[in-house]
Each structure stands twice: as C-alpha cells, then as structure tokens.
Amino acid sequence: MGFYTVSNVEDMRICVVMVGLPARGKSFISQKIVRYLSWLSIKAKCFNVGSYRRKAGAAHPNADFFDPCNKEGFQVRQNAVTEAVKDMMTWFSEENGVVAILDATNSTRERRQWVLKLCRENAIEPMFLESWCDDKELILRNISDVKTSSPDYEGVDPDVATKDFLRRISNYEKVYEPLDSDCDKDLTFVKLINVAQEVIVNGIQSYLESRVVFYVMNLHIRPRCIWLSRHGESVYNVEKKIGGDSSLSPRGFQYAEKLPEIVRKSAGDVNLTVWTSTLCRTQQTAQHLPYKQLQWKALDELDAGVCDGMTYEEIEEKYPEDFKARDDDKYEYRYPGGESYRDVVIRLEPIIMELERQENILIVTHQAVLRCIYAYFMNVPQEESPWMSIPLHTLIRLEPRAYGTEVTRIKADIPAVSTYKEKGTSKLGESSSDVTAKFRNLLNGAPQSA
Numbered sequence: 001m002g003f004y005t006v007s008n009v010e011d012m013r014i015c016v017v018m019v020g021l022p023a024r025g026k027s028f029i030s031q032k033i034v035r036y037l038s039w040l041s042i043k044a045k046c047f048n049v050g051s052y053r054r055k056a057g058a059a060h061p062n063a064d065f066f067d068p069c070n071k072e073g074f075q076v077r078q079n080a081v082t083e084a085v086k087d088m089m090t091w092f093s094e095e096n097g098v099v100a101i102l103d104a105t106n107s108t109r110e111r112r113q114w115v116l117k118l119c120r121e122n123a124i125e126p127m128f129l130e131s132w133c134d135d136k137e138l139i140l141r142n143i144s145d146v147k148t149s150s151p152d153y154e155g156v157d158p159d160v161a162t163k164d165f166l167r168r169i170s171n172y173e174k175v176y177e178p179l180d181s182d183c184d185k186d187l188t189f190v191k192l193i194n195v196a197q198e199v200i201v202n203g204i205q206s207y208l209e210s211r212v213v214f215y216v217m218n219l220h221i222r223p224r225c226i227w228l229s230r231h232g233e234s235v236y237n238v239e240k241k242i243g244g245d246s247s248l249s250p251r252g253f254q255y256a257e258k259l260p261e262i263v264r265k266s267a268g269d270v271n272l273t274v275w276t277s278t279l280c281r282t283q284q285t286a287q288h289l290p291y292k293q294l295q296w297k298a299l300d301e302l303d304a305g306v307c308d309g310m311t312y313e314e315i316e317e318k319y320p321e322d323f324k325a326r327d328d329d330k331y332e333y334r335y336p337g338g339e340s341y342r343d344v345v346i347r348l349e350p351i352i353m354e355l356e357r358q359e360n361i362l363i364v365t366h367q368a369v370l371r372c373i374y375a376y377f378m379n380v381p382q383e384e385s386p387w388m389s390i391p392l393h394t395l396i397r398l399e400p401r402a403y404g405t406e407v408t409r410i411k412a413d414i415p416a417v418s419t420y421k422e423k424g425t426s427k428l429g430e431s432s433s434d435v436t437a438k439f440r441n442l443l444n445g446a447p448q449s450a
C-alpha cells in the first residue's frame with residue numbers, strides 16, 4: 001500500500017505538457033514541480049526532450065537546425081519527442097508514475113494534438129502549461145544565466161552562443177502558436193504570462209491538477225536567500241530529552257546573542273523576516289534579531305506523543321518495539337499519540353508555499369522540521385531526510401538558483417551537545433564509522449566559521 005499526502009492519487013495519471021518558446025523557464029518550472037510533488041510523496045518525473053535530441057546525435061546544433069524548413073532537423077526533433085513520450089508511457093505503466101512532465105517547446109497545435117491523442121489513448125490526463133514571456137531583458141538574462149553554459153554550447157564563446165540562441169528563438173517564433181482561450185477552450189491548460197503577473201487557467205479537472213496550478217502561480221524568480229537555524233542548545237538537549245518546551249541552556253543563550261552578527265555577516269543589509277515556531281526555545285533564539293518576526297504553529301517540533309519528555313534510552317527501555325520500528329522506517333513511523341515525518345511534511349506544505357512566494361526569510365525551528373524543509377530545497381529522498389545531521393549552533397544559507405539550490409553552512413563557534421541519534425542505538429552523538437554516515441554527509445560541506 002502506498003501512502004499519499006494528497007487524496008485519491010492512486011489511480012491518477014497526469015501528463016503536464018510544457019509549452020513555450022526557448023528560454024521561458026520551462027525546464028525550471030518542470031524541475032520545481034517534480035521536486036515539490038516528490039516531496040509530497042507523489043511519484044513525478046520530468047522527460048526533457050532536449051536531452052533526447054542530444055542523445056539522438058544533435059549535441060551541438062546551431063540555430064539553423066531549428067529552422068522549420070530544415071527537414072533533417074525536424075526529423076531528429078520528432079524522433080527525440082517520440083522517444084521521450086515512449087519512455088514516459090513505459091514509466092506510467094511499469095513504475096506507476098503519477099505526474100509526468102513533457103519538457104519541450106510543444107510550440108504548434110499540431111504537435112500538441114499529437115501528444116493529446118497519445119495521452120487519451122493511454123488514459124492519461126493531459127494538462128498543458130505554457131510559459132509566455134515578452135520581457136526582452138528577462139529573456140536575455142535567462143540566456144546568459146543558463147543557455148550559454150548549456151551542453152548545446154560547450155566551448156562556444158558566450159556572445160556567439162547568445163546570438164545563436166536568439167536566432168534559435170526566432171526560428172521557433174515562425175511557427176509558434178500560443179495557447180488561446182478560444183481555440184484551446186476544450187483543453188485543460190494554465191498559461192503563465194510574464195512569470196505569474198497574469199495567469200489564465202482553463203478546464204482544470206482534478207484536485208491534483210489544481211494543486212500544481214496553485215504551486216506554479218506562487219513561483220517567482222527574484223533573487224533571494226533562505227536561512228535556516230535550529231534553536232540554540234536547550235535544557236532538554238543537555239538532559240538528552242526529546243520534545244517539551246524547555247528554555248535554552250546558557251550556551252543556547254550565547255548562540256542567541258551571537259546570531260544577529262552571524263546573520264548580518266551572511267545577509268548584509270538585506271531586510272529579512274524571521275519565522276519561529278510557537279515554542280519558547282526558538283523565540284529565545286530569535287529574540288535579539290532586529291527583524292520583523294512571525295510565529296508559525298506549523299514550525300513546532302515533531303510531536304513525540306507518549307514519548308515527549310523522555311530520553312532515547314528511556315524510550316528503548318519502555319517502548320522497545322516502537323524504538324525499533326522507528327529505526328526501521330523513520331519517515332513513516334508515528335509516535336503513539338504523536339507524529340511521523342510524513343505528518344510533519346503535510347503540515348509544512350503551507351510553509352513551503354509561502355516560502356516560494358516570499359523573498360529573504362530566516363527560519364528558526366527544530367531538528368525534524370528543519371530536515372523536512374531542507375529536504376524540499378535540496379531534493380533529499382524521503383528515506384534519507386530523517387537521518388540527516390543538522391547540528392546545533394549552525395546557520396544554513398540556501399540560495400535558490402535556476403536549476404538547484406546552493407548551500408552554505410556557517411558554524412557559530414559555540415559548543416553544543418550533539419542531538420544526533422544513529423540507527424540502532426539510543427546513545428546520542430555521531431561516530432564516523434556508522435552506516436548512516438552516507439546520509440549524514442548530505443549536509444556536510446566545508447563549513448565556514450562565523
């Protein structure tokens with residue numbers, strides 16, 4: 001049996017068919033949708049036709065290749081999309097895929113009708129998603145951000161690559177037919193105009209489709225950063241207890257005092273907003289930060305139910321079966337009367353949506369919650385995220401980029417206990433020989449000190 005965070009997705013199969021001229025953010029949007037749905041445990045995959053075209057032999061084509069009159073080029077592109085669609089159908093039938101994204105220009109009605117027919121024949125619901133943009137400056141910026149460094153232009157001078165890419169766009173413009181509320185009124189579609197300045201939504205069928213629409217409507221591409229920190233070391237951390245609402249320890253208060261300086265060093269003069277949980281340790285940690293602050297109940301620590309206030313050693317002794325069950329499947333395990341990681345992800349969904357809408361945000365929260373938020377941004381698989389090590393007294397800076405997120409870790413030079421529990425033990429602390437080291441290393445990079 002599968003577990004889902006959205007109801008009734010078991011029998012659902014959706015193909016999101018991207019539409020748009022080159023450099024309109026189709027791959028960016030596709031990858032974000034896949035990351036978001038995967039985080040919500042909905043099986044999603046992107047099929048990028050450009051990589052099929054490169055595999056088919058057209059690895060470094062110049063703009064003439066995309067001229068609609070170039071029969072040879074047209075054939076290679078048709079073969080590439082055919083292969084991508086074939087793989088997509090296999091993925092739906094053999095791997096129980098739920099949402100596939102066909103990432104291509106799909107610029108003509110004829111091409112879209114072809115995809116539509118194949119979807120209908122295979123009981124897949126097609127949803128067209130067009131990114132339409134006439135902001136010339138933004139398009140030039142997109143080209144310089146991602147296109148001049150694309151595999152298509154390996155070794156090519158960036159100015160030459162930009163000129164060629166603009167010619168490629170002109171070739172597509174010769175045949176491009178945007179989605180239209182009259183001509184395409186029978187289709188399920190979303191049209192994003194100039195990022196999401198205006199959005200046209202037509203004929204949405206299912207709840208899952210409406211979730212995807214809501215998500216893409218909330219995306220923006222303005223540069224920004226997100227900072228994450230656990231609260232400072234708490235009295236319960238020192239006593240090795242989980243849960244509760246204890247105050248900070250003396251070293252935790254030291255971290256709270258130092259945090260404004262660490263944040264300023266990393267953020268400079270930008271104006272940011274601080275989000276904390278409703279628990280006293282996060283608010284004490286944020287108390288000296290000179291920014292607007294908001295409390296979110298959704299940022300409270302994973303509820304340990306009957307085990308709240310106990311040490312892992314006490315849990316192992318009093319509830320040995322639960323202790324083992326949690327180690328065996330930490331993501332799904334729900335404390336009696338409490339929560340699982342999956343439950344936390346579900347309640348964090350509005351936080352993620354709001355984070356997508358906002359600009360610079362600093363979140364001061366708890367270990368499990370931070371793991372879930374980090375997993376969303378860094379695409380960490382479910383089975384690994386509950387085992388990531390997120391040390392106390394460390395600020396994490398996330399900088400979303402076109403196709404990924406850049407991470408910097410800044411350690412405050414203030415000692416703290418380790419609250420990390422490895423698999424198979426009730427002792428806290430990290431040993432380098434453990435099998436979970438692979439997971440823990442996800443967060444290890446060279447940390448900077450503050």
Ligand SMILES: Nc1ncnc2c1ncn2[C@@H]1O[C@H](COP(=O)(O)OP(=O)(O)OP(=O)(O)O)[C@@H](O)[C@H]1O
Binds near residue numbers: 105
């Ligand atoms: N809705 C949008 N409109 C315009 N640009 C966007 C949008 N969303 C993201 N971008 C920007 O687009 C750039 C990424 O372009 P991307 O490779 O995704 O374009 P593409 O449409 O897939 O192009 P191609 O057809 O050549 O593959 C990023 O710099 C990103 O900031």
